[in-house]
Amino acid sequence: MRAVSETIAMEGNLLIISLLFGMLLMLGYDVLRIFRRMVKHGAFLMAVEDGIYWLACAIGIFAMLYQENDGLLRWFVLAGVALGMLMENSWFSPWIIKISVKILSAILGVWNRIWNILGKPVKKVSSFFQKQLKKIKKAINIGISKM
Numbered sequence: 001m002r003a004v005s006e007t008i009a010m011e012g013n014l015l016i017i018s019l020l021f022g023m024l025l026m027l028g029y030d031v032l033r034i035f036r037r038m039v040k041h042g043a044f045l046m047a048v049e050d051g052i053y054w055l056a057c058a059i060g061i062f063a064m065l066y067q068e069n070d071g072l073l074r075w076f077v078l079a080g081v082a083l084g085m086l087m088e089n090s091w092f093s094p095w096i097i098k099i100s101v102k103i104l105s106a107i108l109g110v111w112n113r114i115w116n117i118l119g120k121p122v123k124k125v126s127s128f129f130q131k132q133l134k135k136i137k138k139a140i141n142i143g144i145s146k147m
Contacts, residue, residue, distance in 0.1 A: 014077060015076060016080075017064070018078075018080030019080045019081075019087070021060070021064050021080075022084020023085070023088040024084075025057050025061075025085055027088060027092075027096070028056075030093050030100075034097055036049075037097070037101050038104055061078070
């Protein structure tokens with residue numbers, strides 16, 4: 001009897017690990033969604049990002065199965081990962097994305113203000129040096145053409 005309860009305990013532990021792993025995978029997708037809201041890009045790049053994400057998920061799930069269950073495929077583990085992803089997406093994801101986008105937008109807003117203040121002198125100095133380099137280039141071209 002003792003061996004059965006140990007097996008059930010190990011499988012229960014594996015189910016909890018798979019739920020948490022699914023939540024972690026969905027949290028990774030939240031990071032991708034936050035990036036997509038901050039940096040607009042087209043459908044092709046989004047498809048490439050999704051492909052890389054799902055490939056990383058497959059590798060992660062395989063590694064988790066290998067480490068926790070000696071590589072044996074158990075359908076309840078995959079169901080646990082899917083349920084964990086669904087739970088995170090339903091409960092936490094909307095808040096994580098909303099708050100993260102607001103915080104990052106505020107940080108970028110402050111950065112843009114700082115850059116606008118500090119950027120003007122940098123632009124003036126850069127413009128001055130570009131004009132000087134054009135004058136030097138013109139003088140060199142004139143000197144070369146006289147030879």
